[in-house]
Amino acid sequence: MRIRLLITALAAAALALPLAGCAGRRSGSRSKADGVATGRSAEEIRAGFAAEKQRTPHLPMLSQEAAHAAMPDLFKKGPMPTLCLVGGHQPRTMEAVLAQAKAMRREGDLDPKLLNDVFWAVSSANDCFY
Amino acid sequence: MGHVDFMAAVGGLPNTYVYDLEKPGSLDAKRRLAFPFARKLSREPETITRADVDALRPEFTDKQIVQLIFAICHFNTMNRLALGFGVPLETTNVFAPPAKAAGSAAGKPASPPVPPPSEPKPSPPRAE
Numbered sequence: 642m643r644i645r646l647l648i649t650a651l652a653a654a655a656l657a658l659p660l661a662g663c664a665g666r667r668s669g670s671r672s673k674a675d676g677v678a679t680g681r682s683a684e685e686i687r688a689g690f691a692a693e694k695q696r697t698p699h700l701p702m703l704s705q706e707a708a709h710a711a712m713p714d715l716f717k718k719g720p721m722p723t724l725c726l727v728g729g730h731q732p733r734t735m736e737a738v739l740a741q742a743k744a745m746r747r748e749g750d751l752d753p754k755l756l757n758d759v760f761w762a763v764s765s766a767n768d769c770f771y
Numbered sequence: 772m773g774h775v776d777f778m779a780a781v782g783g784l785p786n787t788y789v790y791d792l793e794k795p796g797s798l799d800a801k802r803r804l805a806f807p808f809a810r811k812l813s814r815e816p817e818t819i820t821r822a823d824v825d826a827l828r829p830e831f832t833d834k835q836i837v838q839l840i841f842a843i844c845h846f847n848t849m850n851r852l853a854l855g856f857g858v859p860l861e862t863t864n865v866f867a868p869p870a871k872a873a874g875s876a877a878g879k880p881a882s883p884p885v886p887p888p889s890e891p892k893p894s895p896p897r898a899e
Contacts, residue, residue, distance in 0.1 A: 679793055680795075682790075683790040686772070686789065686790060689772065690772070690776070690860060693773055693859060693860035694860045695859065696857060696858065696859040696860070697859070698858045699857035700857070716865070718868070719865060719867075719868075719869050720861070720863070720865055721865070722858075722861060722865045723858035723859055723860075723861055724852055724853050724856060724858050726858070728852060728856070738848060741845055745838060745841045745842055745845060748838070749834070749835065749837075749838030749841075749842075750834075750835065750838075751835050751838050751839065751842070755801060755802070757778050757779065757782075758775075758792055758802055758806075759802075759805050759806070759809050759839065759842055760774075760775050760846045761775040761789060761792045762802075762805070762806040762809040762810060763809050763810075763846040763847055763850065764774075764775060764846065764850055765792075765793065765810075766809065766814050767814075767847065767850040767851075767854070769772060769850040769854055770772045770773055770860065771772070771773055771774065771853035771854075771858065771860050
């Protein structure tokens with residue numbers, strides 16, 4: 642009986658994985674031999690974005706007002722990204738993380754467009770559609 | 772990936788731009804070197820060797836390689852925060868200027884390429 646329950650639970654967990662957002666999508670099967678790109682189709686990317694917008698955060702998000710009050714120097718002209726709404730529970734840490742990126746870009750001379758493309762390559766490697 | 776798509780839209784790139792980043796044949800020399808390095812440092816950092824770094828040298832200076840590694844590590848941090856927090860991708864482009872924020876994320880006409888608003892405007896892009 643216990644074994645049957647365990648098998649049922651494992652099967653349910655396996656079925657739930659694809660619905661679990663980024664964390665459930667990571668798969669070694671995405672690695673291409675040339676290592677340059679993962680080779681996702683446009684349809685796969687669009688579906689990934691759509692699923693990502695439906696996620697429920699694992700942790701409570703601050704309101705936009707509370708996040709702006711806690712981190713007044715970030716995203717002054719518009720809404721905070723959802724990452725900052727959770728990260729804003731540790732506002733000084735969140736600010737420091739973004740300040741690190743600022744320093745990295747300021748001190749280097751790599752083309753910002755190239756850096757954004759590398760951001761894609763990293764996110765793609767991590768199966769992170771955020 | 773969604774935020775890169777947002778930034779590409781703000782930068783005026785075509786709404787199919789990010790799709791091409793998944794096609795090795797469409798990448799220039801810098802990206803053909805930087806992407807596999809970024810993938811390896813992200814997924815198998817313990818396997819990075821001197822040869823991996825040397826492979827970047829035809830297109831990157833030492834200082835640029837340092838910046839590239841800092842960038843890759845920062846992008847991994849952002850990915851892991853997003854995955855750990857489980858936050859949803861925003862339904863509007865959070866990097867768009869306020870007037871455009873209600874528009875769709877991709878394919879909108881562009882102002883010059885810019886990083887997220889929290890960051891300073893970079894110096895003009897240089898020829899690569």
